[in-house]
Amino acid sequence: MFQDKRGKKIVLVAHCFFNQNSKIDECAHYPGAILEAAKALINTEVGIIQMPCPEMFYLGLDRQADPKVNRAVASEDTRVAKRMQEEQSKILCKSMADSIVYQVEEYTKHGFHIVGLIGMNGSPTCGVNTNWQDGQELEGKGIFIEILEKALKDKEIFINMVGITARNPKYAVSAVENLCCDQPSL
Numbered sequence: 001m002f003q004d005k006r007g008k009k010i011v012l013v014a015h016c017f018f019n020q021n022s023k024i025d026e027c028a029h030y031p032g033a034i035l036e037a038a039k040a041l042i043n044t045e046v047g048i049i050q051m052p053c054p055e056m057f058y059l060g061l062d063r064q065a066d067p068k069v070n071r072a073v074a075s076e077d078t079r080v081a082k083r084m085q086e087e088q089s090k091i092l093c094k095s096m097a098d099s100i101v102y103q104v105e106e107y108t109k110h111g112f113h114i115v116g117l118i119g120m121n122g123s124p125t126c127g128v129n130t131n132w133q134d135g136q137e138l139e140g141k142g143i144f145i146e147i148l149e150k151a152l153k154d155k156e157i158f159i160n161m162v163g164i165t166a167r168n169p170k171y172a173v174s175a176v177e178n179l180c181c182d183q184p185s186l
Contacts, residue, residue: 002110009046010107011180012100012117012159014126015053017041020166022053024063024080026073029166037164037172044180046115049103052096054125054144055080058089077132081124084143093125097148101155114159116179119145121163128163 002008018038020028041048055063063080065071071079083089104114119128119142127142141149145161152159162179164172 007045007047008112009115009180010049010104010112011041011044011046011115012049012051012104013041014118014120014123015051015056016120016123016126016166017118017164018048018050019053022056022061024055024073024076025065027077034164034166034169034172036169037176040173040176041118041180044177046180047112049100051100051126054089054093054096055084057096058092059083074135077124078135081131081133084124090143090147093144093147094151096144097151100148101151101157104152104157104159105155108157114157116160116162117145117148118176118179119161119163121165128161130163 016022016034018033020030020032020034059080063076064083065076065079084093107114117128120126121128121130122132122137123142124132125142125144127140128145129139129141130137131140131142132138140146149161160179162175164175166172
């Protein structure tokens, strides 16, 4: 089965990798995708699963910001980070994680290789190496990545994870290429 031209390699990416429009106000660094990294990823010919944005699903595109209050980006990031720690947010993240785990299991069952996950460092939800809390970027995973990693681990699925930022496209390209090109073929 599946003996056509498909490469049988899949990567999971944070939603804002391909859609900077989903970022909180004043945090988008590109009009659409993180261009250099997106081009590098497409050139690897790896299949792409764009994960949903938990912040947008839970708080909406505007993250429920008060339009009458002019807050600094750091304080908005902190407000969103606190909201994403709410129990309802965690329930939503778990549901999204379960959906992704199902997809990973389906691909794996049919002989596909999940080369890894590309998250967004500094994100309170999708950070891999760093997240945002208490007014600063700190070491550790964002809440969604943490929940997803646990859901995968519970199924004895372990995948490589890298975190990038839109502010450092050179590193993002390198991370994409290292993750997707240094993998064994099936």
